[in-house]
Amino acid sequence: MLPIKTKMSAKARNFAYLTMLLSILSAFSLIFWSNNTTNATESEKTGHDETGGSCDDVLDTLDARFEEMRGVRKKKTATMDLGSVGQKKWWDPFEPEATCLTEERFGSRSAGRYGAFGDGPKFVCGVDHIAQKANKKEGKGCLVYSVGSNNDVSFERAVHEFMPGCETHTFDPTLRSKFVGDQYATFHDWGPGKDGDIRTMKNKTWAAKGLETIMRELGHIGRTIDILKIDCDGCEYTALPPFFDLIASGKVQISQLQVEMHSGGGIRAVHDFFAAADRAKLRIFHKERNRGCDGWRCVEYAFVSGSFLRKANAAAICPTGYLPSLESNVESKSMIQTKHHVKTEMLKEEAVMPLFDKHLIPENTAVDMNIGTNFDPLIAMEGRHRILVDPLFYVCESNAKWTSNVTAFCFAVSNQTTHFTTFLEYNKKGLSSLLSKVSAGTSHESFEVKSKRSVLVLEAKVLFLAIYNRNTTINRLKMDMQGWELSTLLNFHQLLKKPRFVSHIMAECFCQREGKQTYQIDNSCEKITEVMQDADYETKGGCGGAEWSDVIGYKRGMGLNFLDGSAWRGKRPN
Numbered sequence: 127m128l129p130i131k132t133k134m135s136a137k138a139r140n141f142a143y144l145t146m147l148l149s150i151l152s153a154f155s156l157i158f159w160s161n162n163t164t165n166a167t168e169s170e171k172t173g174h175d176e177t178g179g180s181c182d183d184v185l186d187t188l189d190a191r192f193e194e195m196r197g198v199r200k201k202k203t204a205t206m207d208l209g210s211v212g213q214k215k216w217w218d219p220f221e222p223e224a225t226c227l228t229e230e231r232f233g234s235r236s237a238g239r240y241g242a243f244g245d246g247p248k249f250v251c252g253v254d255h256i257a258q259k260a261n262k263k264e265g266k267g268c269l270v271y272s273v274g275s276n277n278d279v280s281f282e283r284a285v286h287e288f289m290p291g292c293e294t295h296t297f298d299p300t301l302r303s304k305f306v307g308d309q310y311a312t313f314h315d316w317g318p319g320k321d322g323d324i325r326t327m328k329n330k331t332w333a334a335k336g337l338e339t340i341m342r343e344l345g346h347i348g349r350t351i352d353i354l355k356i357d358c359d360g361c362e363y364t365a366l367p368p369f370f371d372l373i374a375s376g377k378v379q380i381s382q383l384q385v386e387m388h389s390g391g392g393i394r395a396v397h398d399f400f401a402a403a404d405r406a407k408l409r410i411f412h413k414e415r416n417r418g419c420d421g422w423r424c425v426e427y428a429f430v431s432g433s434f435l436r437k438a439n440a441a442a443i444c445p446t447g448y449l450p451s452l453e454s455n456v457e458s459k460s461m462i463q464t465k466h467h468v469k470t471e472m473l474k475e476e477a478v479m480p481l482f483d484k485h486l487i488p489e490n491t492a493v494d495m496n497i498g499t500n501f502d503p504l505i506a507m508e509g510r511h512r513i514l515v516d517p518l519f520y521v522c523e524s525n526a527k528w529t530s531n532v533t534a535f536c537f538a539v540s541n542q543t544t545h546f547t548t549f550l551e552y553n554k555k556g557l558s559s560l561l562s563k564v565s566a567g568t569s570h571e572s573f574e575v576k577s578k579r580s581v582l583v584l585e586a587k588v589l590f591l592a593i594y595n596r597n598t599t600i601n602r603l604k605m606d607m608q609g610w611e612l613s614t615l616l617n618f619h620q621l622l623k624k625p626r627f628v629s630h631i632m633a634e635c636f637c638q639r640e641g642k643q644t645y646q647i648d649n650s651c652e653k654i655t656e657v658m659q660d661a662d663y664e665t666k667g668g669c670g671g672a673e674w675s676d677v678i679g680y681k682r683g684m685g686l687n688f689l690d691g692s693a694w695r696g697k698r699p700n
Contacts, residue, residue, distance in 0.1 A: 181444040182546070185436050188225070192409055195223040200404065208393050214422045216393050217415075220400055224409035226251035226430060227442040232288075233281035239288055248281065248355055248384035249412040249428045252438030256352050256381075257289040268292035269349050271340075272311065273318055273365075274357035274386075276300070279307030281355060286310040292352070295344065299325075299332040316340060318358060318365040327359065334361070337369040341378065350379040357386040363395045366402070373406035373431075381434035383408065386416065388424045407432045486533050487513070489596045497539050497614075498606035498634075499525055502696025506531070510601060513593075515539055517549060517581040527699040537582040539589060540610045541617035549579050586617040594621055604694060605633040609645035615657045622661040629686060631658060631679045632694050637669035651675055664688075 203219050230240065233247035259268050270285050275298040285292050286309070294310060299317035307313070317325055319334025341347050356362060362385050372378045387396070403410075412428035415421040430438075487493075488511050496504035497515040503525050506512060514525040515535045522536035538549070593600065605611045611633040615622060622628060635651035651668040654677045658665050663679035666688060678694075680686040 192224040217425045222410050224411045226411045227439050228252050233284045251430045255438045255441045268352045270294040270353045272296045272355045277306050282307045282310035300328045300330050319361045320364040352381045355384045360388050360390050363391040370402035370406040383429040386426050487596050492599045492601045494602040495600050496604045501698050504604045505697045537584050539586050540583050541613035549581050586614045590618040590621050600628045603628050603631045609647040609649045612649045612654050629681050633677050635677050636674050
């Protein structure tokens with residue numbers, strides 16, 4: 127369980143969960159939490175892995191089911207004699223193969239969010255999740271394409287009302303009157319299709335534009351289309367398959383697609399369309415036969431990307447702010463069981479950075495920071511905000527008990543690209559991950575593994591860059607990271623060199639004992655001293671015969687000196 131917890135005052139607690147791997151459904155999570163103390167105690171006795179009930183595990187289970195359903199359909203369609211299939215049965219093999227837990231019919235002509243009935247509205251996945259993205263202005267914000275209007279702007283109006291902040295573009299080359307939705311969307315009299323194809327409809331003729339061409343001309347290359355709604359009376363067969371290939375290649379990104387499909391293209395075009403959607407890793411999550419065309423001449427389909435579906439479903443079943451792995455972890459199940467190593471897709475920095483807002487990292491000020499707090503986090507000094515980082519949930523929970531000016535980050539920090547891994551908990555005041563095992567012949571060799579916990583490991587430079595970009599400096603940086611101090615200092619070394627960014631540092635280091643260090647990772651006092659001195663720090667400390675020690679430093683050229691030892695002591699919250 128890895129929430130981020132912050133307290134700006136005694137009256138206001140701002141909880142932002144970065145990840146919580148031990149919750150499933152809202153109701154179930156209450157049951158789990160009520161039993162968690164007992165389970166944790168039992169795990170300390172047995173050493174059982176606590177990662178089995180994680181949100182990612184639930185999402186992986188759903189993905190496995192969705193993939194199995196798609197596999198059955200693909201096997202069936204691969205052996206079909208298309209020439210013998212009656213037209214009314216063309217759509218039969220293509221049923222929903224995924225579940226969006228928050229799907230809704232969206233785009234009401236009347237007031238209200240849930241009054242969308244009849245033809246026109248579409249089934250959309252994760253409306254609130256998209257709205258949250260739009261409100262936070264994550265990346266470049268939310269982007270919606272609506273193809274085919276006929277001057278019915280109910281969908282655009284609903285986006286404007288319930289996903290405020292989304293950038294919406296409407297495309298229709300057949301309008302004969304002025305577009306009536308200027309307050310909701312930007313209108314273009316373009317028709318998607320194959321670049322340059324001449325099309326005629328409603329006595330109007332135009333040259334089609336490919337969707338990639340449209341994105342390029344609008345400056346949207348590199349952005350994700352959050353919703354692509356398309357009803358263009360057959361252009362789906364020329365516009366979308368090439369677009370699917372671009373999605374499959376990673377050149378463009380789309381979260382979901384709502385499309386009305388028509389039988390005029392022929393059965394081969396229908397099957398080729400779904401094959402292209404499979405290559406793009408789009409899943410069918412809704413199907414609706416259009417009663418306006420006899421229930422079979424045209425059918426409404428809703429597709430969602432696998433990565434967006436995971437995020438939308440996580441938003442529905444996991445604690446607020448939970449950040450799932452971006453892709454399915456299904457294929458690594460055997461590795462989890464045999465190696466106790468949680469293998470997930472790497473989390474991109476841009477997926478993490480928006481979480482570090484002003485409520486978590488204050489702007490234009492100085493803070494104190496302690497990475498690896500145990501139960502004795504760095505004491506408060508001169509009223510500065512403290513950033514306390516520890517991956518053990520019950521330690522992080524303790525850190526969050528301070529009454530004011532504290533942000534408690536419940537994850538580990540290292541030099542490695544952001545990912546999840548399993549940590550071995552040796553005792554209630556020490557932690558080691560599988561990335562740095564205990565060395566034989568050292569004091570820690572006798573420690574008994576009490577439990578295994580799945581934690582998020584955040585790349586150090588992501589966190590420090592977030593602090594630096596808020597024009598905030600670090601007065602005291604205390605690092606007690608079970609052997610990861612050296613590699614972490616190297617990871618954000620360029621930021622460490624910045625004048626006045628980090629004033630004082632205390633970093634734990636290891637000393638050689640019979641050619642070994644406490645953990646199987648190089649964290650020598652000599653090298654940490656060299657790294658700090660290279661970043662223009664005056665240093666002292668190091669090995670003095672003990673198994674481990676500390677290197678202490680202050681930034682040169684700032685009129686500073688070594689802090690008194692009491693400035694580095696910790697204090698357990700009440």
